[in-house]
Amino acid sequence: MFDEIYYKSLRDYLFTTWSDIQYALPTFYYHILLKDCKNVLELGVRHGISTKVLLLALRKTGGHLTSVDINECLETQYGIAKVGLQHWWTFINENDLDVKWDKPIDMLFIDTSHTYHQTLAELEKYSPFVTGTIFLHDTVEYPCRLAVEVFVDIYPFWKYEELGGQYGLGKLTRNKMR
Numbered sequence: 165m166f167d168e169i170y171y172k173s174l175r176d177y178l179f180t181t182w183s184d185i186q187y188a189l190p191t192f193y194y195h196i197l198l199k200d201c202k203n204v205l206e207l208g209v210r211h212g213i214s215t216k217v218l219l220l221a222l223r224k225t226g227g228h229l230t231s232v233d234i235n236e237c238l239e240t241q242y243g244i245a246k247v248g249l250q251h252w253w254t255f256i257n258e259n260d261l262d263v264k265w266d267k268p269i270d271m272l273f274i275d276t277s278h279t280y281h282q283t284l285a286e287l288e289k290y291s292p293f294v295t296g297t298i299f300l301h302d303t304v305e306y307p308c309r310l311a312v313e314v315f316v317d318i319y320p321f322w323k324y325e326e327l328g329g330q331y332g333l334g335k336l337t338r339n340k341m342r
């Protein structure tokens with residue numbers, strides 16, 4: 165029932181259907197494939213648009229997605245199971261700052277409250293485990309952008325690039341030159 169054609173159409177549907185994250189979805193998908201990511205952590209699920217795209221890519225690399233949300237996101241949990249993507253997924257229903265975390269992360273995607281203190285705390289908590297890239301949604305929002313700029317000032321071995329798009333897409337990678 166869920167074959168390659170089904171998952172390709174689901175991917176193309178998500179890529180071509182408007183959502184506030186639509187413009188960033190191909191970046192996530194092809195980043196996971198190109199970097200052969202195996203362990204991805206997503207903070208912020210809501211309706212699971214980004215979650216589905218991350219899962220579609222990880223299904224191809226044989227990787228795993230852990231998603232954290234302070235809300236139960238029951239409809240999303242149901243929706244992920246309905247399209248057969250639950251095998252590549254662990255959902256944690258908790259405040260992300262309270263989650264016990266000790267695993268390496270190839271790619272971290274932050275899309276929660278976008279407030280200054282929360283974003284900075286998320287970066288400080290999870291970045292030590294990130295071996296690859298951190299993406300942040302909504303960097304056009306001043307508190308979120310400020311948190312990223314302060315983070316790279318405190319930890320200059322991280323480099324910030326703004327990829328743009330309607331609501332912004334921040335990319336943090338380890339700066340090898342410093």
Ligand SMILES: C[S@@+](CC[C@H](N)C(=O)[O-])C[C@H]1O[C@@H](n2cnc3c(N)ncnc32)[C@H](O)[C@@H]1O
Pocket residue numbers: 185207208209210211212213214215232233234235258259260261275276277282
């Ligand atoms: C913008 S939505 C995520 C959208 C999702 N990434 C997508 O593109 O489909 C933000 C989510 O972050 C969650 N959230 C807010 N603060 C949080 C926290 N401290 N810990 C975990 N999740 C949080 C909210 O419950 C909400 O579901």
